[in-house]
Amino acid sequence: MSRIVVSGYYGSKNAGDEAMLAAMLEVLGDLDPKLHITVISADPEDTRRRHGVDAISWLGLPAIFRELRRADLLISGGGSLLQNVTSRRSLYYYMGIIAMARLAGTKVMLYAQGIGPILGGVAEHAMRWLGNRVDLITVRDQGSLAELERLGIRRPPIECTADPVLAIHPVGRxxxxxxxxxxxxxxxxxxxxxxxxxxxxxxxxxxxxxxxxxxxxxxxxxxxxxxxxxxxxxxxxxxxxxxxxxxxxxxxxxxxxxxxxxxxxxxxxxxxxxxxxxxxxxxxxxxxxxxxxxxxxxxxxxxxxxxxxxxxxxxxxxxxxxxxxxxxxxxxxxxxxxxxxxxxxxxxxxxxxxxxxxxxxxx
Incomplete structure (x- = not known):
């Protein structure tokens, strides 16, 4: 059984981000029903109830590190996690989780990310250093590809895909x-x-x-x-x-x-x-x-x-x-x-x- 940890803006009552998680879980579950997924969440109980997966608190860094050591992969995404326009601190938090995964020896995928804008020399340098040390990057649009190129992130395999929510099944009315x-x-x-x-x-x-x-x-x-x-x-x-x-x-x-x-x-x-x-x-x-x-x-x-x-x-x-x-x-x-x-x-x-x-x- 493969184990995946998912990092994103989950458990914060944002319908778009919860839809991204629901879509990711839906498609991953279709492809591998035995997959074990743990979500890093601002409200682990809500995430467990809403999505039926294991969840740990986004503030519990020791628990996150223990989970990452057991995991085969960290998925960082989807969404606009790696930007510092709406919040400066959140960029460093999500980069910190990626750095923890690398320290734990766990593979990292940036999953359908909307990259940027990332502004300021320190933030750009940190993102360049870390982005070139993940294992795989997919982005949801051409603008994110351009931002990666501007930042000088070219080392991992990079693909332009689409927002995860677009894979979710339509529902009845x-x-x-x-x-x-x-x-x-x-x-x-x-x-x-x-x-x-x-x-x-x-x-x-x-x-x-x-x-x-x-x-x-x-x-x-x-x-x-x-x-x-x-x-x-x-x-x-x-x-x-x-x-x-x-x-x-x-x-x-x-x-x-x-x-x-x-x-x-x-x-x-x-x-x-x-x-x-x-x-x-x-x-x-x-x-x-x-x-x-x-x-x-x-x-x-x-x-x-x-x-x-x-x-x-x-x-x-x-x-x-x-x-x-x-x-x-x-x-x-x-x-x-x-x-x-x-x-x-x-x-x-x-x-x-x-x-x-x-x-x-x-x-």
Whole structure:
């Protein structure tokens, strides 16, 4: 039985990261049902309950080192772990776990990582030194490949694959419909989902999204539903936007599992997202999407399916967003077909991450 330790931003009530873990476990389990996986988590009990795997605390460094000594492989990823824009300290933490694995003599794979931006001479030097000493790197987009090249990380085998969530199986829509009924948001009206987040205390984009929400209701006769990907932070962000609206909208105020989120998104006619994995969920469930950029990972994902973000959080306008919403609303089937063709290829690439990980673990 091979043993794998997984390091990432798990147990922190972020739907995107929990979906990445669920997708990784799903594909790895399909390929090797006897695999033993231990996840380093901010909330080990939640991770055990949610995913059915062993978990240890991210603060328990002695326990982590003991587990790494027993393991055949450390998977670092997926997600944007190796960057220092949203947090300077987290970069050094995740690099520290990688360094512990090397010290324990355990193989290391950077798994479908979104690399960078990594800024500052010390951080760049540390990442260059460590990145050239892992065993295998897969990245989820071409922008991450470019960041590795800029940093001078060339020694391990490197492949561009895709975000792990793209390999997850689509789910039925019944659970999502039941959640909508509980919020009195069901019925014959079409649904536009909006995924929001706080960002650096900015207020401009919240006013824009409040106006867009009203215009969607008036012009399209649709229902607007705000979906919280990071609980409860995104609920509070949605409430700030809803307080500025004049037309009715619905805020989902509960925490959901990956399958519940997928089912919710599957019941939508369009997803307008700031959160990356809200857009990826839309791709998995065959729903047209519009992204607003705040981080290179949004631009990189949209580029991979032939799309571009509509502005960014600093300067996006309601008119820009409504123009793109109308364009996709009037020809939803065409955009769904185009995205579906590209996502078939990305799904295969996402599954390849697990194949490469098991090949490395079994060596």
């Amino acid at each position: 019944e659970t999502g419909r039941a959640i909508f009924r509980a919020y009195h948001a069901d019925g014959a009206k079409p649904v536009v989902g909006i995924s929001v987040r706080e960002w650096q205390g900015w207020t401009h984009y919240k006013k824009v999204l409040a106006e867009v929400s009203d215009r969607i209701v008036r012009e399209l006769g649709a229902r607007v539903v705000f979906v919280p990907m990071q609980f409860p932070d995104d609920v509070r962000a949605a409430q700030k936007i809803a307080a500025q609206t004049k037309e009715p909208c619905t805020i989902l105020k509960d925490e959901y599992t990956t399958s519940e989120f997928l089912s919710l998104v599957g019941n939508m006619d369009l997803m307008l997202g700031i959160r990356l994995h809200a857009l990826i969920f839309a791709g998995v469930m065959g729903v047209s999407m519009i992204g607003i950029s705040y981080d290179p990972k949004i631009d990189r994902f949209l580029s991979s399916i032939g799309e571009q973000p509509v502005g960014n959080l600093r300067d996006v306008t309601a008119d820009e967003l409504m123009a793109e919403i109308r364009r996709k609303w009037n020809d939803k089937q065409t955009f769904r077909r185009n995205n579906a063709d590209l996502l078939v290829r990305l799904r295969d690439l996402a599954a390849r991450n697990a194949e490469l990980a098991l090949n490395l673990a079994h060596r």
